[in-house]
Amino acid sequence: MKRITLYFAILLLPNIAFSQTGNIDFRQGANGKFSIRSRVSMDINIPYSPHVYEDSRQTKIELLDGTVVEGYYKYNVETESLESFNDNVKHNLNTIRKFTFLSNGEYPEELFTNVNLVWPESEYGGFFKSVPGSDYLFEKYYLEFKPKDYDPTMDVGNPYDRVEMSSEFYAQLNGEWQIIPQSKKPFIELMSNYVGEQYLKKFIRQNKIKTEVAEDVGKVMNWIVTRNEN
Structure with a gap:
């Protein structure tokens, strides 16, 4: 049996100062866009929402240049960006260090950190959500296509193809990032x-x-x- 070492990921990067820029390797796709974690075909014609929450939430954003921005934003996991519908401002993955959705009575405070800051070798960009009560586990949202799976003989399942918000759990076990x-x-x-x-x-x-x-x-x-x- 191995002895586990779990890491508080934010502390693993002594070479990256919070005000520093230019040290993140955002991998470029064939279309010049950043690689985004998704399981949705680009040509899909099913209506769906790419936002974690449908309503804008009060948000505190720390940019890579150290600037702090506050306002009401939606988190779009398809483009890995924060969208403000009050003034049409968008903050993209390549400008954000971390952001916090403030508690609002319905939802608790939620902290998201740029994946490439804690896991520079990650194949995909995006944001890790810190899991309340644990310094070791992170949650990553993504969109997933799910085909219809209705069984009329049992009257179970969904009769429609759909795109749903899903998530994966990540932790660094003995120095190696793994999906949990x-x-x-x-x-x-x-x-x-x-x-x-x-x-x-x-x-x-x-x-x-x-x-x-x-x-x-x-x-x-x-x-x-x-x-x-x-």
Whole structure:
């Protein structure tokens, strides 16, 4: 069994000052655009929304040049940009260091950090959302095409093709970034490399952990780190 080392990703970059620019390698696609994490075909003709939230949220943005901007914005995961509909201002992936959606009564405060600042070798650009209660787990939103899967004999599934907002979980395990499975069995298979499987299953059962819920997975990460430190 391996001893896990989880990293607080923001602290891994001593060579990047917060006011510094020009150190991010935004990979260029064939069309000259940045590589964006998406599972939606460019020629799809299904109507969908590319925004994490349909309503604009009060946002605090820190740009790469150190400038701080505040206003009401939507996060577009298709273009990896923040859009202000009050004054038609857009801040793109190549200008933003991090941004925070402030709490508004309906939603808590949410912090997003430019992926290329914490994971320079990442194939895709975009923003990692910090998971509340954990310094080790991050969530990445993307759009995913899902074909119709309706079964009339069982009357289950969806009768329409659609595009939905999805997310993946990421953590740096022993210095290597990995996607953390959201299905229970693959999750246990991965994390039992770092803690005894019987103890892991017991913790999941006792704490009613749902491996598709980011905050729950963060609790498991915190528990493994604490256990390995003792």
